[in-house]
Amino acid sequence: MNIDKVRELDHQFLFQNYGRQDLCFERGEREYLYDLAGRRYLDLVAGIAVNSLGYSHPDIVRAVCEQAGRLIHVSNLYLVKEQAMAAEALVSIAPEPLGAVMFCNSGAEANEAALKLAVKSTGRGRVVSTRNSFHGRTSITLSATGQPKYQSGFEPLLPKIFDFIDYGSVEQLKSAVTKDTAAVIFEPIQGEGGVIPASEEFFRTARDLCDERGALFIVDEVQTGMGRTGRWFGFQHSNVVPDIVTLAKALGSGLPIGACLSAREIASAFKPGSHGTTFGGNPLATAAARTTIEVMKRDKLVERSAELGGRWAQELRSIAVQGGKVSDVRGKGLMLGLEMGEEAKRFQEYALNKGILVNVCGGRVVRMVPPLIIGEESMGELNNALREFLGA
Ligand SMILES: Cc1ncc(COP(=O)(O)O)c(C=O)c1O
Missing domain, CATH: 3.90.1150.10 (Aspartate Aminotransferase, domain 1)
Known part of the structure; x- marks a missing residue:
């Protein structure tokens, strides 16, 4: 053709x-x-x-072909071997206490899971996000996205829970995080916004404020994660570890997969039935993710x-x-x-x-x-x- x-x-x-x-x-x-x-x-x-x-890449082609020949999909109603192994591999590259993983199918879904997890585990309803950010196109992630061009025509966005601050403004961050804040979310480098890195001070302030005021710190690593910035995760250029990290894009070398990582204690806010997806973490996508991590470590x-x-x-x-x-x-x-x-x-x-x-x-x-x-x-x-x- x-x-x-x-x-x-x-x-x-x-x-x-x-x-x-x-x-x-x-x-x-x-x-x-x-x-x-x-x-x-x-x-x-x-x-x-x-x-x-x-x-x-020969290792990815081999892993995907072999897995497709064995088992492409099985429901999350059952234990999924490849998913468990991919989670172990992902935790092996993440700093403590990021020790629990939930897989999904895209970056937007990973952020969706992260935001729902933050709301559920804190019992609070507001989220601080940054202007010029990009977090996805589902309604909650579109609401979190600080760029009117993506939102226009979809108002009123639901739910209206986001408080926007200028990316990098320590002063605005200080006044935005309150006792009603479930989470602060931002990208280590705003990707769609124009490759704009956050300062170490912005990271440090977010971490300290979240600790002080009982909010969770979510870092969107959908674009910056998996070694893109020269560290496994973009937040590792600062000296802080977030509570929740989201990944997608490079995680599966092209197979559609996203992931939400958090400390086990935070993850426990999701009980059986709280959240889930049909395809999330299926054997084919997670075989690709595990192989991606293995190749990246080896090479x-x-x-x-x-x-x-x-x-x-x-x-x-x-x-x-x-x-x-x-x-x-x-x-x-x-x-x-x-x-x-x-x-x-x-x-x-x-x-x-x-x-x-x-x-x-x-x-x-x-x-x-x-x-x-x-x-x-x-x-x-x-x-x-x-x-x-x-x-x-
Ligand atoms: C930082 C960031 N978050 C979330 C997303 C949304 O990911 P997806 O398109 O896989 O839903 C993107 C996509 O470009 C992104 O760059």
Whole structure:
């Protein structure tokens, strides 16, 4: 099938709810995608921070094929071996007291679970969230999302339990957390908002206030988790541990899976029947998640993310000073953003013409969240394209 036919079927039979680029891929290998006509692209988007092990990773392909041949799905009415093993693997990379896991199918669902857990375990009904955040598209996570563009047309959002503060404002945090606050939720680096990292002070203040005022601290690691920022979890760049952590995206190397992690004591607020999903943690998705963690440990990909990402950010900074079109290079590990204003979209197009995929977030920031297995020569390809673009 060629791209014209795919476009025709898409327009005829699919909801037109995505602003899709006119590209269609047939297969992938390592950090490269190949379109229907066989053209190769260097992919620095990685399914938006999903494909950390790149495409067609042999260990993932083997684990998924073997598991599919044995058992794809079984109900949570029964004990699920692969789910239990994936939970053990996840807890092995998380700091104490994060010792209990509930699996679901997406990032929004992971946040949904986290927020419900916080409300249930504290018996309180308000949540402090940050402006310019992104937490998902279900009604509660959309209500938690501090960006009107995602909410418009869906008001009144239910339930209206969120108190918004500026991301990073310690002063606003101090006045927002009260005796009615069940939780504070934020991302270690706002991803969709434009690759904006939180300060260590913001983390420390959130932790202290939650302890002092009896609220729970939720960190949304859907985009930043699983080694993306050079640590297993983005919060590990600060010296605090949250009460609840949410994950999805890179957790299953492309299999749809999310997870909510918390201390066992907090998790105990959910009794049998309190919360659940049909597919959450099914054998196929959890086999992929466990294998992802094993491969990442074996191949030291978290260290690689820190090392390569740190070096790349420096190179990008030295290139950026030349052209006057990049006002900031931000991020941690292999989650990097180039603040380029109006030029961001133009650079995305320019890179695409060179066979390089990047993505624009926050309307003005070129985001790079490549596979963590990316080769140095691929980073060089982007550097050359940026150099040329800035010199043009
Ligand atoms: C920080 C963050 N939280 C939640 C979500 C929602 O995840 P999903 O699209 O899997 O529901 C995203 C997706 O981009 C995200 O970046």
